[in-house]
């Protein structure tokens with residue numbers, strides 16, 4: 001990959017050096033530290049080119065062929081291409097690519113299927129549910145009556161029998177499956193069966209695994225869920241944004257729930273960038289990438305477990321790992337701080353059935369950089385040395401710099 005943005009950033013440097021410095025600084029930070037935030041990735045220069053294009057100037061309320069603004073004939077083509085590529089990539093009857101974010105996609109899914117006050121079953125926040133799955137601080141918890149299901153205290157796996165029992169007891173209008181931190185594949189067929197028995201809609205919030213689904217490295221929720229919500233910026237490696245997939249019978253309701261119900265004008269530069277990302281995701285190279293993401297995560301998880309961290313569910317099927325560093329003598333927050341000082345960037349997360357917070361990390365970005373199993377073994381060993389405070393931050397930072405220097409996200 002080569003950097004295509006040099007002329008534009010030169011323009012910025014001349015006009016607004018203060019902001020240009022910030023952009024260069026962030027590019028440097030991303031290139032010289034290890035990006036293990038599970039929700040992040042490095043988009044391609046082609047995706048960045050679409051994002052930084054003149055499509056950012058265009059107002060386009062409505063849908064292709066039915067806009068409330070003039071001059072949409074060209075951006076209409078971009079949106080049609082994005083929709084067609086998303087439908088083909090995921091085998092869906094319908095795709096809405098206008099959702100501004102993953103949260104906007106979930107809001108629109110609720111708007112399409114529910115009324116305020118309806119009961120919804122979703123993974124509880126302490127077990128890895130997202131804010132939009134019933135947090136009292138979010139529209140979801142304010143406007144709907146969420147009933148949380150959990151994970152088994154021993155195995156960390158979704159308590160499927162609890163899901164069935166709660167669905168029978170509460171007769172929800174919708175069941176949500178999906179998580180910010182669940183490292184295993186979800187049994188979508190099971191959720192479908194339970195939803196059918198309860199007369200509920202099934203909403204899959206596949207924000208995290210959707211990129212793996214695109215590459216064939218994770219099972220698809222599309223054949224099972226009434227509505228699939230997703231983000232385009234995680235493993236899928238597109239621009240920051242959301243997407244909704246559904247059957248043709250719900251297409252109109254979903255589209256109306258996005259615009260005009262929850263959003264205004266579509267962001268055409270982002271939609272064009274989504275189209276570029278869907279095009280990339282349809283290639284054999286992307287399929288190979290997603291399988292490498294999982295292989296890397298498995299080695300990283302096994303390495304961390306061998307070093308003594310408690311890895312939730314004992315491993316991973318995906319790009320995502322959660323782990324309790326307590327056996328190494330630090331809690332999640334302290335661990336994140338130690339690792340950040342060493343140039344290893346990741347998140348804290350709630351740990352199921354635990355008081356202290358743990359660590360959440362993922363392999364999407366480092367795999368895009370070209371790292372493989374050998375590098376993951378090295379990273380897990382380095383993380384353990386940092387957490388045990390056997391290696392000083394400065395020394396660890398030098399090791400991280402050496403590693404990232406060999407795997408530049410945007411070479412050239």
Ligand SMILES: Cc1ncc(COP(=O)(O)O)c(C=O)c1O
Nearest residue numbers: 039101102103130179180205207
């Ligand atoms: C399961 C799930 N749903 C929704 C979202 C929200 O996405 P966004 O941050 O784009 O609003 C996320 C983001 O990480 C997520 O993991």
